[in-house]
Amino acid sequence: MSGITPDISDFATKENLDYYDDLTFGKWLKNIGITIKSCLTGLAITGKVILTKKAVTIEYPEVREELPSNSRSRLFNDVDNCIACLQCAAACPVDCIYITATRRDKEAPKLKTDDGTPIKLDLKQYTIDTALCCYCGLCTVVCPTECLTHTTDYEFSQYTVGEMKYDYLEEDIRAWKHRIVK
Amino acid sequence: MIEINGKDIGDLTTLNYEKMKSDLLTLNMGPQHPATHGVLRVEIKTDSEIIAEATPYIGYLHRCFEKHAEKIDYRGVIPFVDRMDYLGAMGMEWGYALTVEKMLGTEVPRRAQYIRTIVGELQRIASHLLFYGVYAIDLGAFSPFLYAFDEREKVLRLFEELSGARLLYNYIWIGGVWNDITDDQLRRITKFVDNLEEEVKTYHKLVGENKIFIERTANVAVISEEMAYQYGATGPILRASGVDWDLRKKRPYGIYEELDFDVPLGKGEKGQVGDCWDRYHVRVQEINESIKILRQCLDGIEEGSIMGKVPKVLKVPEGEIYLRTECPRGELGYHLVSDGGKTPYRLKIKSSCFTHVSMLPELAPGQMIADFVATIGSIDIVLGEVDR
Numbered sequence: 001m002s003g004i005t006p007d008i009s010d011f012a013t014k015e016n017l018d019y020y021d022d023l024t025f026g027k028w029l030k031n032i033g034i035t036i037k038s039c040l041t042g043l044a045i046t047g048k049v050i051l052t053k054k055a056v057t058i059e060y061p062e063v064r065e066e067l068p069s070n071s072r073s074r075l076f077n078d079v080d081n082c083i084a085c086l087q088c089a090a091a092c093p094v095d096c097i098y099i100t101a102t103r104r105d106k107e108a109p110k111l112k113t114d115d116g117t118p119i120k121l122d123l124k125q126y127t128i129d130t131a132l133c134c135y136c137g138l139c140t141v142v143c144p145t146e147c148l149t150h151t152t153d154y155e156f157s158q159y160t161v162g163e164m165k166y167d168y169l170e171e172d173i174r175a176w177k178h179r180i181v182k
Numbered sequence: 183m184i185e186i187n188g189k190d191i192g193d194l195t196t197l198n199y200e201k202m203k204s205d206l207l208t209l210n211m212g213p214q215h216p217a218t219h220g221v222l223r224v225e226i227k228t229d230s231e232i233i234a235e236a237t238p239y240i241g242y243l244h245r246c247f248e249k250h251a252e253k254i255d256y257r258g259v260i261p262f263v264d265r266m267d268y269l270g271a272m273g274m275e276w277g278y279a280l281t282v283e284k285m286l287g288t289e290v291p292r293r294a295q296y297i298r299t300i301v302g303e304l305q306r307i308a309s310h311l312l313f314y315g316v317y318a319i320d321l322g323a324f325s326p327f328l329y330a331f332d333e334r335e336k337v338l339r340l341f342e343e344l345s346g347a348r349l350l351y352n353y354i355w356i357g358g359v360w361n362d363i364t365d366d367q368l369r370r371i372t373k374f375v376d377n378l379e380e381e382v383k384t385y386h387k388l389v390g391e392n393k394i395f396i397e398r399t400a401n402v403a404v405i406s407e408e409m410a411y412q413y414g415a416t417g418p419i420l421r422a423s424g425v426d427w428d429l430r431k432k433r434p435y436g437i438y439e440e441l442d443f444d445v446p447l448g449k450g451e452k453g454q455v456g457d458c459w460d461r462y463h464v465r466v467q468e469i470n471e472s473i474k475i476l477r478q479c480l481d482g483i484e485e486g487s488i489m490g491k492v493p494k495v496l497k498v499p500e501g502e503i504y505l506r507t508e509c510p511r512g513e514l515g516y517h518l519v520s521d522g523g524k525t526p527y528r529l530k531i532k533s534s535c536f537t538h539v540s541m542l543p544e545l546a547p548g549q550m551i552a553d554f555v556a557t558i559g560s561i562d563i564v565l566g567e568v569d570r
Binding site: 031034035037038039041042045046049056067068070071072091092093134135136137138141150 | 254257258259260261262264325329332335339342343345346347350352360361384387388391392393394
């Protein structure tokens, strides 16, 4: 648009306002008739839906929807199977996975994951900032031992952002394995 | 007698109205306004109910995706392009995947092509159903919104089972798709499209043929063929203005060449060609065309792998490419420049909604405010795509 302020009278008498100028009494009556008819058509459709269709909504806190099995919700890492390969952290587009690991003692008893991969590094920290996470699922795809998974648990809101950071080495979070991972 | 700051300005009955200065009233519509479909702010100058000037202000949802893409590897960009047009995310992914595949020279397996077409067309249906619902809400009808969302929910549920997410899928990957589609899901889609075909007829009867709806949309915000060309309009808006241009027909990608479908055009049935009603009607007809495409895909889907041969570490050869696809809201273009590294050197995204927003200043003058709401609704913008 040009920067010039338009003359007000240009718009007040704009032609499109004279739309009803050619409206005769007959046309007016006809319009009312068509309007009532089309409104009744609409009411018939809504009435039919009321009588035939069942309610599609659920009453949330009482009835909880079960998400499909590969639904991408809260992340869970089974730290006993994690070999600290850092592939998940590298694949993450928003860099929300923080891993610290140290080399395992040679004298220490040899550990293996469930699928037989030897564990050569001791996991010291495995934290995911779920407030930063974009739930894209790229980290779960690259995981070689399939210990990092998306669960179908969707109720994990917190009051502060800090509480959304989960350290998966903590005892209470390890217990999720039996509670939310299926 | 009225006193302001101790000064006598006369009596209410003796106020000289003729000497009162009249001026345009500046009004801010948005950024938090239900009719602007997101965070769009439109500064309107009005003379009573009539708009003299409208200036859209964008940028409230700018998230630097183009710059982000330069920092992350090619696979990691997909969750970002999802978040542009979050109501048509499959189209966004498809365009990006095609762009990178063309640079890599990857062959996509036939089954993956079919699955992509199926999800792409389902996404178009979901997006147009959402348009149908919210456009009716913009104009004051509530029930159509509920019916459209009921149908849309079925599509989203299917996408959730396929990819794991309802809106931001990360499903179409470079070289193919993430998960395979099962026979049970294909049967459900068949059932869904059979049901939808009947529903769309009812929906059109409920809204499109309603006299009040016609009065509100016909002859409102007419975009002529010339104007559509001048502004670079694409998608349903261009087709509503009577221009036969659909990339799926004119520059086919994927398996669209083999599919038989029509391109619905605006004919000006209730008013002039290119008015709000035409834009509504083109979208409703496009749902039917998508159903036609889906039926052919469901019949022709082939067995096979769903992932082409793509190296584990993606390095795109040096060069640049511009590729465009037909998304629910219009043409989406990706301009990818690669320097041979693991990340894009530059990724410029051409969004259709951005060009459509730029039409508002020309469409608005002379309209009523209520008609302006109908105009914004009819161009069906998603601010995530405008700002990127």
